[in-house]
Amino acid sequence: MNHLIDTHxxxxxxxxxxxxxxxxxxxxxxxxxxxxxxxxxxxxxEPMHWLCDQHPEFVSxxxxxxxxxxxxxxxxxxxxxxxxxGIRNYCAIGEIGMDLYxxxxxxxxxxxxxxxxxxxSIELDLPVAIHTRxxxxxxxxxxxxxxxxxxxxxxxxxxxxxxDLREIQKLENFRIGINGVVTFKNSKLDEVIQGVSxxxxxxxxxxPYLSPVPYRGKRNEPVxxxxxxxxxxxxxxxxMKETVEITKKNALNLFKMPLTKDS
Numbered sequence: 001m002n003h004l005i006d007t008h009x010x011x012x013x014x015x016x017x018x019x020x021x022x023x024x025x026x027x028x029x030x031x032x033x034x035x036x037x038x039x040x041x042x043x044x045x046e047p048m049h050w051l052c053d054q055h056p057e058f059v060s061x062x063x064x065x066x067x068x069x070x071x072x073x074x075x076x077x078x079x080x081x082x083x084x085x086g087i088r089n090y091c092a093i094g095e096i097g098m099d100l101y102x103x104x105x106x107x108x109x110x111x112x113x114x115x116x117x118x119x120x121s122i123e124l125d126l127p128v129a130i131h132t133r134x135x136x137x138x139x140x141x142x143x144x145x146x147x148x149x150x151x152x153x154x155x156x157x158x159x160x161x162x163x164d165l166r167e168i169q170k171l172e173n174f175r176i177g178i179n180g181v182v183t184f185k186n187s188k189l190d191e192v193i194q195g196v197s198x199x200x201x202x203x204x205x206x207x208p209y210l211s212p213v214p215y216r217g218k219r220n221e222p223v224x225x226x227x228x229x230x231x232x233x234x235x236x237x238x239x240m241k242e243t244v245e246i247t248k249k250n251a252l253n254l255f256k257m258p259l260t261k262d263s
Contacts, residue, residue, distance in 0.1 A: 003033035008204035015208040027222035038095035041069035062094040091257040094129025128153035180212030
């Protein structure tokens with residue numbers, strides 16, 4: 001059986017409280033081998049850790065402060081994030097970045113928080129999972145300020161332009177995370193990513209968000225990642241087996257997680 005890695009899932013959120021164990025069982029049966037769980041803020045730390053302790057062989061945590069959770073009291077949130085980075089193992093620092101889509105009120109604070117966490121990633125030798133929405137120039141500016149040669153990671157849920165993709169390619173140590181958006185007819189993402197090798201792609205769901213077609217508009221679930229894998233397979237005109245193997249290898253090379261069964 002092909003073994004796939006979902007590099008970005010929020011399976012610990014309340015949206016899954018009623019059937020989480022069923023979804024995990026379905027995911028394993030389908031051939032999903034691991035889920036990587038990005039943190040959001042201090043309120044999600046406990047449920048994320050709980051899920052990781054329940055299924056240590058199946059889920060791996062990240063630790064970080066999401067840009068939309070950055071407010072005036074960001075220093076307090078950052079302090080707790082940093083505390084946990086010192087006492088538990090994580091596969092990455094995430095989800096971090098900048099989001100100027102909804103609100104630019106805390107632009108300055110988002111930049112400070114993002115750059116601080118980028119610095120931690122260098123100190124801890126961990127990759128970063130970057131969330132960027134309407135903020136590619138600002139994110140690139142911060143990466144170059146902190147030091148791109150020492151940074152590595154993924155632009156999670158990539159939905160940028162060809163120009164954004166070319167900038168990411170210049171960074172060398174960064175990959176792009178592809179999820180259900182690539183199946184949306186109007187996204188044009190299927191055309192954009194033809195400009196990058198599949199060796200630079202990792203697969204993700206971002207569950208419970210961004211369900212792929214034909215589940216668009218519904219709660220995203222782990223098994224739906226196979227729809228994204230199929231679309232990527234079609235884009236690159238390779239078999240599903242190759243798509244899964246290559247993207248899994250890319251994930252293993254990027255994230256610090258336990259070795260999987262057939263790696």
